[in-house]
Amino acid sequence: MGDATQGTSTTSESSGLDSTGLDSTALDSSGLDSSGRIAAVAEVARRLLPDAGVITDRARLRTYECDGLAHYRVTPALVVIPQDAEQLAALVRACAEQAVPFVARGSGTGLSGGALPHAEGVLVVTSQMRAIREVRRDDQRAVVEPGVINLDVTKAATPVGYYYAPDPSSQQICSIGGNVAENSGGAHCLKYGFTTNHVLGADFVTPDGDTVSLGGAAPDSPGYDLLGAVVGSEGTLGIVTSATVRLVRLPEEVRTILVGFSSTDQAGAATSAIIAAGIVPAAIEMMDALAIEAAEAAVHCNYPDGAGAVLVIELDGAAIEVEQEYAEVRRLCDDHGAFEQRLATDPAERALIWKGRKSAFAAVGRISPDYIVQDGVIPRTALPEVLTAIAELSGSSGVRVANVFHAGDGNLHPLVLFDDEIDGAGEAAERVSGAILDLCIEHGGSITGEHGVGMDKSKYMPRMYTDEDLDTMQLVRCAFDPQNISNPGKVFPTPRLCGEVPGRHKGAHPLQEAGLAEVF
Amino acid sequence: MTTDTLDTAAREALSSACAQVDDPQEHDAVDGVRPGLVVRPSDTDQVAEVMRASAAHGLTVVPRGRGTKLSWGTAPTSADVLLDLSALDRVLDHAAGDLIVATQAGALLADVQRTVGEGGQRLALDETVPGSTIGGVLGANTSGPRRTATGTARDLLIGITMVRADGVVAKAGGRVVKNVAGYDIGKLLIGSGGTLAVITDATFRLHPLPADHRWVAVPVDSPARALEVAQSVVHSQVVPAAVEVDWAGGSGSVSVLVEGRADGVAGRAAAVRALLGPDATESTAEPADGAAYPWDVTATGDGRSTALKLTCVLSGLAAVLAAADDTGVTVRGSAGSGVLYAALAPDTPLDEVRTALDRLRRACSDHGGTAVVVDSPVAVKAAVDVWGPIPALDLMRRVKDQFDPDHRLSPGRFVGGI
Numbered sequence A: 001m002g003d004a005t006q007g008t009s010t011t012s013e014s015s016g017l018d019s020t021g022l023d024s025t026a027l028d029s030s031g032l033d034s035s036g037r038i039a040a041v042a043e044v045a046r047r048l049l050p051d052a053g054v055i056t057d058r059a060r061l062r063t064y065e066c067d068g069l070a071h072y073r074v075t076p077a078l079v080v081i082p083q084d085a086e087q088l089a090a091l092v093r094a095c096a097e098q099a100v101p102f103v104a105r106g107s108g109t110g111l112s113g114g115a116l117p118h119a120e121g122v123l124v125v126t127s128q129m130r131a132i133r134e135v136r137r138d139d140q141r142a143v144v145e146p147g148v149i150n151l152d153v154t155k156a157a158t159p160v161g162y163y164y165a166p167d168p169s170s171q172q173i174c175s176i177g178g179n180v181a182e183n184s185g186g187a188h189c190l191k192y193g194f195t196t197n198h199v200l201g202a203d204f205v206t207p208d209g210d211t212v213s214l215g216g217a218a219p220d221s222p223g224y225d226l227l228g229a230v231v232g233s234e235g236t237l238g239i240v241t242s243a244t245v246r247l248v249r250l251p252e253e254v255r256t257i258l259v260g261f262s263s264t265d266q267a268g269a270a271t272s273a274i275i276a277a278g279i280v281p282a283a284i285e286m287m288d289a290l291a292i293e294a295a296e297a298a299v300h301c302n303y304p305d306g307a308g309a310v311l312v313i314e315l316d317g318a319a320i321e322v323e324q325e326y327a328e329v330r331r332l333c334d335d336h337g338a339f340e341q342r343l344a345t346d347p348a349e350r351a352l353i354w355k356g357r358k359s360a361f362a363a364v365g366r367i368s369p370d371y372i373v374q375d376g377v378i379p380r381t382a383l384p385e386v387l388t389a390i391a392e393l394s395g396s397s398g399v400r401v402a403n404v405f406h407a408g409d410g411n412l413h414p415l416v417l418f419d420d421e422i423d424g425a426g427e428a429a430e431r432v433s434g435a436i437l438d439l440c441i442e443h444g445g446s447i448t449g450e451h452g453v454g455m456d457k458s459k460y461m462p463r464m465y466t467d468e469d470l471d472t473m474q475l476v477r478c479a480f481d482p483q484n485i486s487n488p489g490k491v492f493p494t495p496r497l498c499g500e501v502p503g504r505h506k507g508a509h510p511l512q513e514a515g516l517a518e519v520f
Numbered sequence B: 001m002t003t004d005t006l007d008t009a010a011r012e013a014l015s016s017a018c019a020q021v022d023d024p025q026e027h028d029a030v031d032g033v034r035p036g037l038v039v040r041p042s043d044t045d046q047v048a049e050v051m052r053a054s055a056a057h058g059l060t061v062v063p064r065g066r067g068t069k070l071s072w073g074t075a076p077t078s079a080d081v082l083l084d085l086s087a088l089d090r091v092l093d094h095a096a097g098d099l100i101v102a103t104q105a106g107a108l109l110a111d112v113q114r115t116v117g118e119g120g121q122r123l124a125l126d127e128t129v130p131g132s133t134i135g136g137v138l139g140a141n142t143s144g145p146r147r148t149a150t151g152t153a154r155d156l157l158i159g160i161t162m163v164r165a166d167g168v169v170a171k172a173g174g175r176v177v178k179n180v181a182g183y184d185i186g187k188l189l190i191g192s193g194g195t196l197a198v199i200t201d202a203t204f205r206l207h208p209l210p211a212d213h214r215w216v217a218v219p220v221d222s223p224a225r226a227l228e229v230a231q232s233v234v235h236s237q238v239v240p241a242a243v244e245v246d247w248a249g250g251s252g253s254v255s256v257l258v259e260g261r262a263d264g265v266a267g268r269a270a271a272v273r274a275l276l277g278p279d280a281t282e283s284t285a286e287p288a289d290g291a292a293y294p295w296d297v298t299a300t301g302d303g304r305s306t307a308l309k310l311t312c313v314l315s316g317l318a319a320v321l322a323a324a325d326d327t328g329v330t331v332r333g334s335a336g337s338g339v340l341y342a343a344l345a346p347d348t349p350l351d352e353v354r355t356a357l358d359r360l361r362r363a364c365s366d367h368g369g370t371a372v373v374v375d376s377p378v379a380v381k382a383a384v385d386v387w388g389p390i391p392a393l394d395l396m397r398r399v400k401d402q403f404d405p406d407h408r409l410s411p412g413r414f415v416g417g418i
């Protein structure tokens, strides 16, 4: 599987991003210019790593020029692929000594440009650090290296009856290090929480190149919860070289239901009723008519005919409890106008129900040549209002929007459809996409629920936070990374940034075409 | 110890920052340190004014909820201003449909529970010390039995408003459960003991109140048996809400809580009984003393027990209980999450305390955990290493230096003299 974005062929105008924060012409105290400093780091890398672990060749460097948000491209000055934490720390130390920016990269599936390289910086790739060091059933813990693929943790734990709960739909390919950096979620985080709730300890290389251990296998390490700040910091505070994660007992019973409604309002009301009844399903996902149409076209998932919305609801836990919850959920859906309910009883049927949902993003490529994947959050009760507002936006602008989302926790993934061949269509789509984020903020929500801020959304941060809020976050940055060399230019808006165009995808994402991942 | 009477200018500045400013009473002392003034602001703006005035006059500040755990940690080196948050006591907004509650930091946890309980929900934090405020629970990062299923403050806090040492008001997070925009400053403040910033309000995710619950308990007569019972439950599929152990003098009990829907709970309790064997008993009543710490939380001064927080990985339970037997401490806590509390009687001689702490600390660290003295008579705090080794201390100091460069917030109360 290697590198997620290898072979990406998306055509896009050159983004004009040649620097993500540092002045390329600045001289450091050693008197070297940027290329001299990079050469110094490369020399250290060659001493430490096998040949294959040091990439300086322009053509090969370009394989790493973007992450899952292929619109932004920057060729790094140097790519290094350390094999262990010690090498990684030594490389970071070399960067620190030369004041060279570095960017960590896991599998490169990020959707906000978080792993976008720095033109005068080093890309530190964790793909050679993929050992699952320990699976400790008795302690409900696993210890893994940062490059380990998310799904492999679950695969390693399943034989002893456990799994790793955070399940981004890129889980067949994304890395634990990337998950930690993005605080990734998945369909099941409604009940089980996000990466931050499942990572208890980490070995961590600070931007000085020091190795520290944060948190631990046991809970509540004394002192500040630095790990809590590192999770979700998008690689801007340093690099995780090992993670101690919580393993969760496999549930006794799982029930997955596909429910057809004639409108999103009904489906939304049913969702509210389920929550109000004191039920916390493992997942509640919604798709609207346009998203269903796309999914049907792509994977023939045979969703209920004529549905204006479907819910995919999953219940899990102790069998006796799930049975009763199931009866109540069925009743509540009926009460709110469900015209069809299908229960999957075995893994195969369950996979069939999820297929339509999981292929929704990719499927949109069938009904539109281009689209923007948005990721915003609203309080769940604002759903009807916000969906209506999105429909109005769509109507008045003529830009079609398909809605697919985690209904349980209000995490919207509107897909804004356009045809880049048509003059001004891209700009119109971007306006609609930005207006949707404004709607989220107006309703007390967030500009990102799981894909991160990265390069893509830093300009929206001031809409959500005051200068004081952002300044306070920067205090943490300054504590960890006073030189501002760890993934600079991400998360926080800086005047140097240009080309901030929301993410565009041409047809299906290359990962999906390769059958490697399905977009959630 | 007394902080010198504040000079007139400082006093005037504080008085104009905040309507309620009083001279300290005996009970306002923070672990023996008498503050210069007690100020009781009524909203975030006043807290900010107080913090700005304190900054301008170089005054040290110790935030207080209601003071239940104010003696936790080490005594502050100075407390010019005792910042009493008890007037910020409103539960601001219970959005039942969104399963969230927003509350001021000085609100009592019990009041928050009452408000959200009326809507059939709860903030899944056990009240370990009666009368705790939200700010105090966050500052001290307390947790009880139910952490096994629902986690701790760090798993529930979704948004926070703070006032920094320089008086700047800032927010982090928000009102939605899912949000990855920016750093999670809330987590840094949890357990920071009032040393980084003053929390003025907080927003939490809620859980539905379970319709029913059942405790199933079984006596255990050896550390190995306690571990065996705890392991059988955590690896089962009954989804326990809590697995508690109570231990003194070589024997004790393990109690398992199941919570949920009425009919489901009965069946799950039966499943737990089957795991625990013929001696198991079932009840709706909490085990004696429930979520309470195994020490008298109302004791003060030298009447305090030496109170310890012990952590270990789940498989370390037997080793920690064995160490408890060797050292004569009583233990109560969460076998389901590896967080135990232990107490040594107030009059335990210093060298015995030291020996016990060493022994317990070794057992904990052999099993991935730590042993911290959360409270004790002043003489004990002075004589032992309260915190034990702290990895990443340098990074913690750097965080402190950024948030509070003059070290005026609760100075000396935290790890490494922070």
Ligand SMILES: Cc1cc2nc3c(=O)[nH]c(=O)nc-3n(C[C@H](O)[C@H](O)[C@H](O)COP(=O)(O)OP(=O)(O)OC[C@H]3O[C@@H](n4cnc5c(N)ncnc54)[C@H](O)[C@@H]3O)c2cc1C
Residues within 6 Å of the ligand: A004, A067, A068, A103, A104, A105, A106, A107, A108, A109, A110, A111, A113, A114, A115, A116, A126, A146, A167, A168, A169, A170, A173, A174, A175, A176, A177, A178, A179, A180, A181, A182, A183, A184, A185, A186, A187, A234, A235, A236, A238, A239, A240, A241, A450, A451, A487, A509, A511, A517, A518, A519, A520
């Ligand atoms: C098809 C598809 C579906 C997706 N579905 C979901 C989903 O359901 N939920 C979800 O949350 N996300 C989803 N994503 C987004 C993405 O997969 C996640 O953000 C993932 O966690 C990124 O992991 P990665 O290994 O690819 O990281 P990368 O893209 O390589 O890097 C992401 C960020 O992490 C940093 N980083 C990487 N490794 C480290 C490290 N060791 N230490 C510190 N920082 C590091 C990078 O600098 C960068 O800022 C999806 C993406 C795709 C392409």
Ligand SMILES: Cc1cc2nc3c(=O)[nH]c(=O)nc-3n(C[C@H](O)[C@H](O)[C@H](O)COP(=O)(O)OP(=O)(O)OC[C@H]3O[C@@H](n4cnc5c(N)ncnc54)[C@H](O)[C@@H]3O)c2cc1C
Residues within 6 Å of the ligand: B027, B028, B062, B063, B064, B065, B066, B067, B068, B069, B070, B071, B085, B105, B106, B129, B130, B131, B132, B133, B134, B135, B136, B137, B138, B139, B140, B192, B193, B194, B195, B197, B198, B199, B200, B410
């Ligand atoms: C003299 C006295 C008399 C009492 N009498 C009674 C009584 O009659 N009945 C009764 O039920 N209880 C009584 N109590 C106990 C008291 O009412 C409660 O136990 C108390 O409300 C709980 O304090 P706390 O948990 O809020 O946290 P605290 O102990 O105040 O604080 C814990 C930690 O958190 C920090 N902190 C607190 N708030 C914040 C914040 N907002 N931001 C940042 N850090 C913060 C503190 O600095 C400290 O480090 C009394 C207490 C005292 C001191």
